[in-house]
Amino acid sequence: MLNGERKIARPLRWAMVGGGRLSQVGYKHRCGALRDNTAFQLVAGAFDLDPERGRDFGVNIGVDPSRCYPNYQTMFREEARREDGIEVVSIATPNATHFEIAWAALNAGLDVICEKPLFFTSDEVRKVKALAEEKGLIVGVTYGFSGxxxxxxxxxxxxxxxxxxxxxxxxxxxxxxxxxxxxxxxxxxxxxxxxxxxxxxxxxxxxxxxxxxxxxxxxxxxxxxxxxxxxxxxxxxxxxxxxxxxxxxxxxxxxxxxxxxxxxxxxxxxxxxxxxxxxxxxxxxxxxxxxxxxxxxxxxxxxxxxxxxxxxxxxxxxxxxxxGALHTEGLTESWANIYLKFAIAIDAKRRGDEKTLAELVYPDIEAxxxxxxxxxxxxxxxxxxxxxxxxx
Ligand code: NAI
The missing domain is CATH 3.30.360.10 (Dihydrodipicolinate Reductase; domain 2)
Structure with a gap:
């Protein structure tokens, strides 16, 4: 049974692209990732196509104003300059943008958690898979019901x-x-x-x-x-x-x-x-x-x-x-379970723990x-x- 105790050495520094005030899916990501404060900490975001609304939203949910960025390009660049910069990013934007953002994120050295459908073509997925392998990074897909x-x-x-x-x-x-x-x-x-x-x-x-x-x-x-x-x-x-x-x-x-x-x-x-x-x-x-x-x-x-x-x-x-039985669980617990598995996968990848990676059942880039x-x-x-x- 899970009780919120840590499964990895320290929470990962996490950011979102999209998922802002008017988005349908953004809060589900935060419900999942932040359910256990031992897995992820939301430290930055480019939450919205509208930079002002995105900044206002980010500040409202407790993100440092200086880390609410007008777009993902600026976020990846600025965060790379910080010692405590982001390590993993979730992409919660409309489908057409997933590929370019995932590509840029991996090239910036970030693990990626991306919405479905992952990309438009399987060739795009294979390219991103090869890049992730080259960089030693994880790509997870938020099939949110699967937890x-x-x-x-x-x-x-x-x-x-x-x-x-x-x-x-x-x-x-x-x-x-x-x-x-x-x-x-x-x-x-x-x-x-x-x-x-x-x-x-x-x-x-x-x-x-x-x-x-x-x-x-x-x-x-x-x-x-x-x-x-x-x-x-x-x-x-x-x-x-x-x-x-x-x-x-x-x-x-x-x-x-x-x-x-x-x-x-x-x-x-x-x-x-x-x-x-x-x-x-x-x-x-x-x-x-x-x-x-x-x-x-x-x-x-x-x-x-x-x-x-x-x-x-x-x-x-x-x-x-x-x-526990009798105490109702639902979609947010399902999301929390897959986000926890993303954190465990990222941590295992960094430690070279192939056994954990092989045994972990979660929606990865193959899925x-x-x-x-x-x-x-x-x-x-x-x-x-x-x-x-x-x-x-
Ligand atoms: P939406 O249209 O409600 O929201 C999209 C959000 O992304 C908005 O906040 C918008 O301002 C922002 N955005 C768009 N382009 C951006 C960019 N380049 N940079 C930063 N922010 C940007 O869309 P919705 O319904 O939230 O869907 C987003 C993605 O999530 C889609 O791929 C969709 O298929 C998926 N989805 C997944 C669900 C799940 O259960 N896993 C449920 C609903 C949607």
């Missing part, structure tokens, strides 16, 4: 054969907030999401279902996709060519089949993510709207509900438990690469008339 303890339980149960061989993978991340174009007209955060120049080649596939796809990899790392078929639609025509709804069918190398439904036009839906893994003996079902419960359905037996924080769970699940590859294959299939394409 829920029961996902580690699913991973352990599947690995131990408790559902038998995986046959069917059923994934869903849907909501209805964009059922009309009302939000597209008023929200800056929605406007860029349907602009391919800023969002990249996808809308809902990259925006939401990369989370669910990563979770599927997290719980069944042995399952590799052989081919997929993607059918995507823009129910609000002004969003075309970017999709507000998509279905993806998958064939896995071991003969299993899968489907993923991603949508922002699922009117009235407030479920968010739902994952069902069907094996030859039993199934596991988890949803992020009820993250403390995992359904274990053994064929021919009464269904069981496994509860977070209980001693019968796998040690890997309880290792990231914070509050970011896999997400971008998955999007590339989805777009390739959809733009060729929704045909099966080999997973490249």
């Amino acid at each position: 829920h303890p029961l996902l580690m339980q699913m991973r352990a149960m599947i690995a131990h054969g408790e559902i038998g061989d995986v046959r069917i993978v059923d994934l869903q991340y849907t909501h209805g907030f964009n059922a009309t174009d009302a939000v597209d007209k008023v929200s800056d955060a929605q406007k860029w999401r349907v602009d391919p120049k800023i969002a990249g080649p996808t809308f809902v596939l990259g925006d939401i279902s990369t989370h669910t796809y990563y979770i599927s990899q997290l719980v069944m790392p042995h399952m590799k996709i052989r081919e997929l078929l993607c059918d995507r639609q823009s129910f609000i025509p002004s969003r075309a060519p970017l999709e507000d709804n998509a279905f993806v069918l998958m064939h896995y190398e071991n003969g299993a089949v899968g489907r993923l439904w991603a949508s922002s036009v699922n009117a009235g839906c407030m479920d968010s993510q739902r994952i069902r893994i069907v094996g030859s003996k039993a199934s596991l079902v988890w949803s992020d709207s009820n993250p403390s419960e995992l359904r274990y359905e053994v064929q021919g037996q009464p269904n069981q509900t496994l509860y977070r924080g209980m001693p019968y769970l796998d040690p890997s699940a309880n290792a990231i438990e914070r509050l 970011g690469l896999e997400g971008v590859r998955w999007l590339e294959n989805c777009v390739k299939s959809a733009s060729n008339g929704s045909i099966w394409v080999p997973f490249e």
Whole structure:
């Protein structure tokens, strides 16, 4: 169980690019990174495209005014001159900017924590991966839902054969907030999401279902996709060519089949993510709207509900438990868990501790690469008339 005690020698000096006053995701990063004051300290930021608003915001959340910078270039340059300069930066800006900021950060000697979808192309991810390796730095991806303890339980149960061989993978991340174009007209955060120049080649596939796809990899790392078929639609025509709804069918190398439904036009839906893994003996079902419960359905037996924080769970699940069973945990604890793992990875990398790095399960640059590859294959299939394409 975690209780906030330090896991690394000292907290890392951390900065943010983006994530300012009006941003949707910025506070989630701070909830995660600053949950344990033993992992990160927020010491600087270029929080906003609007320098004045960014500075005002930074000062408001307690950052030294002299370290609230007008842009990331100035921040990286000025902080490099300080003995107590930043060591790691989180990138919480719209998708089109991730690559250039990550590239500059690594070249400035900083470890990087970046939003998803990581970049536009897998070639970009491979370039950044090579640079990070050359510099001895970590790149983490904020798949923020992936720190829920029961996902580690699913991973352990599947690995131990408790559902038998995986046959069917059923994934869903849907909501209805964009059922009309009302939000597209008023929200800056929605406007860029349907602009391919800023969002990249996808809308809902990259925006939401990369989370669910990563979770599927997290719980069944042995399952590799052989081919997929993607059918995507823009129910609000002004969003075309970017999709507000998509279905993806998958064939896995071991003969299993899968489907993923991603949508922002699922009117009235407030479920968010739902994952069902069907094996030859039993199934596991988890949803992020009820993250403390995992359904274990053994064929021919009464269904069981496994509860977070209980001693019968796998040690890997309880290792990231914070509050204990009965005391509600949620998304902020999930973010805190992945941020803590980023800190442990960065610390291990610096100490040359390859054993810790090899054993640590967290969304690293490989996970970011896999997400971008998955999007590339989805777009390739959809733009060729929704045909099966080999997973490249
Ligand atoms: P947003 O549009 O709400 O906020 C973007 C923020 O970045 C604003 O504060 C803006 O001023 C700032 N910004 C933009 N360019 C900048 C630059 N060059 N330098 C400094 N600041 C800059 O966007 P939102 O929804 O917060 O999304 C940001 C990223 O986070 C996207 O990549 C998105 O896909 C991802 N995201 C991830 C979530 C998750 O659960 N991991 C949830 C929501 C978004």
